[in-house]
Amino acid sequence: MNNLKKISVTIIAVVGVVSSVYANAADNNWYSGISLGTSTVDTGVSNTTGTARLDEDDSGFKIYVGKKIDKTISVEGFYTDFGEVSLTGNTGDNFDLDGSTYVFTTNNARIITEETGIGANAKFTFAFSDKSSVSGRIGIMKWDVTASVSGASVASSTASDDGTDPFYGVGYKYNFNNKYSLTVDYDSYTVSDADLNMFAVGVLYNF
Numbered sequence: 001m002n003n004l005k006k007i008s009v010t011i012i013a014v015v016g017v018v019s020s021v022y023a024n025a026a027d028n029n030w031y032s033g034i035s036l037g038t039s040t041v042d043t044g045v046s047n048t049t050g051t052a053r054l055d056e057d058d059s060g061f062k063i064y065v066g067k068k069i070d071k072t073i074s075v076e077g078f079y080t081d082f083g084e085v086s087l088t089g090n091t092g093d094n095f096d097l098d099g100s101t102y103v104f105t106t107n108n109a110r111i112i113t114e115e116t117g118i119g120a121n122a123k124f125t126f127a128f129s130d131k132s133s134v135s136g137r138i139g140i141m142k143w144d145v146t147a148s149v150s151g152a153s154v155a156s157s158t159a160s161d162d163g164t165d166p167f168y169g170v171g172y173k174y175n176f177n178n179k180y181s182l183t184v185d186y187d188s189y190t191v192s193d194a195d196l197n198m199f200a201v202g203v204l205y206n207f
Helices: 003-024
Strands: 030-042 053-055 057-068 073-089 094-097 100-103 109-127 132-151 154-175 180-191 193-207
Touching: 030 073, 030 109, 057 193, 073 132, 073 154, 073 193, 100 109, 109 180, 132 180
Parallel strands: none
Antiparallel strands: 030 057, 030 193, 053 073, 057 073, 073 109, 094 100, 109 132, 132 154, 154 180, 180 193
16 A cells, blocks of 8 residues: 555544544644655664665654643644565575575565554643744654565565554644644664654644
8 A cells, every 4th residue: 555545544544533633622722634755764774785775764653642731731642654675686696684685586685665654642842933833752662663575586474563662753843823733853763673764744734
């Protein structure tokens, strides 16, 4: 499923939650948002040879709902899709990982991993003015990684892994008005012992 389809499916699922939050909110301290951007995974793969190609960058998105506790502190829940990482090659191509060298033994070999996460965080906001502010986030994310392997002379196979790790991030927000804001965020995660960073731009809506 490509990212556009994932965004559509996730938005449909989240709309029900957001609508419920809005219907039960007794004040205007609830908000939600969506951010789109690029993700980069440090897989540790290096020294590819021949036709081997490593792509550690992809597009990703984040959907979240939050509540302001006061002017400085908020709590948020989110779902993030980081896209995929791919390593491709043909028979005889090499790559290094964790101090070892590996050789592709089939043509059109393709290793793909897809990373997603769901979690919660505290956000600390520091306002410059009524229009702009910066923030810092610290939280925890439950991540899931699905890996698939395929090639011209091997049967396709998949494997999965999951875990929970802390993360941190920083952000900037510009308020267009009392309802809508522009957000710019950078988050740093650990996923399956790999460092993953995401830079995203989005829109925040205050209920």
